[in-house]
Amino acid sequence: MDLDRTRAVWRQVAQLVIGRIKDGTYPPGSRVPSTLELATELSIATSTSQKALAHLRREGWLRGETGIGTFVADQPPAGPQA
Template identity: 65%
Template sequence: MSVDLDRTRPIWRQIAGIVQARIEDGTYPAGSKVPSVVELSTEFEVAASTAQKVLGHLKAAGWVRAEVGLGTFVSDQPPARAER
């Protein structure tokens, strides 16, 4: 899937928004694994540090949780679902 990113806005925020939208629309359901740093950097053609920033932001915002050695997973109650 090719995604055109607006190079005038922070790339990591745009990618975080895309991943967040995928969580909200059920592409990544609660408890499912989200793409790794390598997978995100490949899909969006960005540096691994940018992809790491995306996952760090989503974790801090409560959208995902990281499990050492296993990966990053959608939180059981992501913020948007918790607000409903």
């Protein structure tokens, strides 16, 4: 993914994850990559991927399981958010 450095990178990462949820790459209940895995894949800072995933948890797209990982919500929001 080519990131547009003139826009908030964390928002672009959030949009990428939402796109993957919507296209079935990350189905409901599945584990999503960790902040480190996303950071490595996208060549971004872990703090940036952490901010994106935290935003998606607040918006209801993801749920965190302490010590296990972050998972797609069983019923993610229907609307376009990020």
